[in-house]
Amino acid sequence: MNLHAIRAIYGFELSRWFRTLGQSIISPVISTSLYFVVFGAAIGARMGSIDGVSYGAFIIPGLVMLNLLNESISNASFGIYMPKFSGTIYEVLSAPVSAAEVVLGYVGAAATKSVLLGLLILVTARLFVPYEIAHPLMMFGFLVLTAVTFSLFGFIIGIWADGFEKLQIIPLMIVTPLTFLGGSFYSISMLPPVWQTIALFNPVVYLISGFRWSFYGVADIGAGVSLAMILVFLSVCLAVVWWIFRTGYRLKS
Amino acid sequence: MESMISVKGLxxxxxSGFQALRNIDLDIHRGEIFALLGPNGAGKTTLINIICGIVRPTAGIILADGHDVVRDFRAARSRIGLVPQELSTDMFEKVRATVSFSRGLFGQPPDAARIEQVLRAVSLWDQRDAKIMTLSSGxxxxxxxxxxxxxxxxxxxxxxxxxxxxxxxxxDMWAMVRGLRASGVTxxxxTHYIEEAEEMADRVGVISKGEIILVEEKATLMRKLGKKQLRIQLLTPLSAIPTALARYPLELGGNGCELVYTFDTQGEGSGIAGLLRQLNDAGIGFRDLHSSESSLEDIFVSLVSARA
Incomplete structure (x- = not known):
């Protein structure tokens, strides 16, 4: 195991993050605050509580997930796309590192950033809405698992992308709609029955539902099912990454 | 001679179907400077990239210091350093940070003193905290x-x-490379600059269209293929080469004002003395002599064009 290499990649990625602190931390916090001002205070005051949870508190887990997914994907995809774009990937490819070490460095750094950001958003939310976390350990577990899974997903996108447009298109066209339709701002049970069934095909529903359960002990879908779905998605991502390095897809000719 | 890199049947x-390298066999000796010459697209970079692990070989075996570069990639790659052709750098990163990153990536523990040595060796210590994007291309x-x-x-x-x-x-770079060789680095x-190979290399390999067409000690190569020419500036123009001089490979140039004598550096004696005596005897006066030796570049061009 080349621990020095993992450390080098991880440190490099985190320092890139600190260099762009404004973009990577402050802007998600500001946008989250805006969500709270609009949905929590302005609209939320006119909404009834859902499953016994006030609307302002209800949307917190969904908002954290929204940011967690976006940040994990964009951090990880950008982290591996940039060396490909600038050509500096030659160094990683010629270094005595295994695929697992490269992934640990890049994905580990991206997941670390998203988890820190998720926690920061929780702290920010506390300024607007009082809430409690029923299962803090489970909450943290969901946070970390989701961050790792979607950082892996972002890593795959970053390797697949051969232009900036491709880098943006999956988050924009697929992930953001799935997140908004995945119950960030409402409970699936509020939908007409047909849409409730369709919603079950949206993987983000499981992420948000399980995460919300860890806060308030209530959920659209059982926490066990949510956890299982995250693990399935994690396994799929790991399998794809394994295939990428085995075949050298878009990395080595 | 002990081999540091051994390429077999690569x-x-x-x-796309493009055949970049064809059955390359090459041995690089420990501690030497080996210059790989070849026209654009000959396969120089592909060969290097395969040895360094950036491109996958289709067939063949490569050992670096005895370690298979595919099966035993950790041991092989940790011994190799690569400076690629393209200037690819992390523009926003600082000099010292990026060099420390490379050290870690190749499995070495952080060592600030060693990084300082390296930066001083390439005269970058004063720029250690500068962002790479602010530096000149040199x-x-x-x-x-x-x-x-x-x-x-x-x-x-x-x-x-x-x-x-x-x-x-x-x-500066040549001096640095010589210093590295003196410290035991292979x-x-x-290069495209033949003078660079001529100046630096112990041995020269010529690659053309994916094949190694020649590997030779530089000095031997120049001796073997090198030609010398003697240009004799005549006092009065000649219309034809006098029959008395027929046994010499002579050419008449410069509107008859110049005799060009081409001889092999390997030959037993140059024959210059004899030629000059004959000129004298034939009453052909000359005002100047100019001798030149073919450079590696001439050798290279003739090799590659012979193949084309």
Missing amino acids: TKAYA MKRRVMIAKALAHDPDILFLDEPTAGVDVELRR IILT
């Missing part, structure tokens, strides 16, 4: 050399190290 066919080239040296490799690949580098920096460089 073939590379890209997915300095960026040196950053890349520092990155390649950060983990103390035994083998250094320099792919076109002096492309687009000014004369002074090129001299160096493989590709």
Whole structure:
């Protein structure tokens, strides 16, 4: 195991993050605050509580997930796309590192950033809405698992992308709609029955539902099912990454 | 001679069907400077990239210091440093940070003192905290050399190290490369500047259309293929070569004002003395003599064009 290499990649990625602190931390916090001002205070005051949870508190887990997914994907995809774009990937490819070490460095750094950001958003939310976390350990577990899974997903996108447009298109066209339709701002049970069934095909529903359960002990879908779905998605991502390095897809000719 | 890099039967066919390398056999000796010459697209960079692990071989075996570069990639790659042709750097990163990153990536523990040594060796210590994007291209080239040296490799690949580098920096770089060789590093460089190979290399390999067409000690190569020419400036023009001089390979040039005598440096004696005596006897006066030796470049051009 080349621990020095993992450390080098991880440190490099985190320092890139600190260099762009404004973009990577402050802007998600500001946008989250805006969500709270609009949905929590302005609209939320006119909404009834859902499953016994006030609307302002209800949307917190969904908002954290929204940011967690976006940040994990964009951090990880950008982290591996940039060396490909600038050509500096030659160094990683010629270094005595295994695929697992490269992934640990890049994905580990991206997941670390998203988890820190998720926690920061929780702290920010506390300024607007009082809430409690029923299962803090489970909450943290969901946070970390989701961050790792979607950082892996972002890593795959970053390797697949051969232009900036491709880098943006999956988050924009697929992930953001799935997140908004995945119950960030409402409970699936509020939908007409047909849409409730369709919603079950949206993987983000499981992420948000399980995460919300860890806060308030209530959920659209059982926490066990949510956890299982995250693990399935994690396994799929790991399998794809394994295939990428085995075949050298878009990395080595 | 002990071999530091041993390439056997290396073939590379890209997915497009392009055959970049054909059955390459090559041995690089420990501690030598080996220059790989070849026209654009000959396969120089592909060969280097395969040895360094950036491109996959289609067939063949490569050992670096006895370690298979595919099966035993950790041991092999940790001994190798690569300075690629393209100036690819992390523009926003600072010089010292990027060199430290390279050291870690190649499995060495952090060592601030060693990084300082490397940066001083390439005259970048004063720029240690500068962002790479603010540096000149010559300095960026040196950053890349520092990155390649950060983990103390035994083998250094320099792919076109002096492309687009000014004369002074090129001299500095040559001095640095000699210093590295003196410290025991094996160096493989590709270059377009034949003078660079002529100046630096112990041995020269010529690659053309994916095949190694020649590997030779530089001195032997120049002796073997080198030709000398003697140009004799005549006092009065000649219309034809006098029959008395027929046994010499002579050509008449410069509107009859110049006799060109081409001879092999390997031949037993040059025959110049005899020729001059004959000229004297024939009453042909001359005012100047000019002798020249063919350079590696001439040799190279004639080799590659013979193949084309």
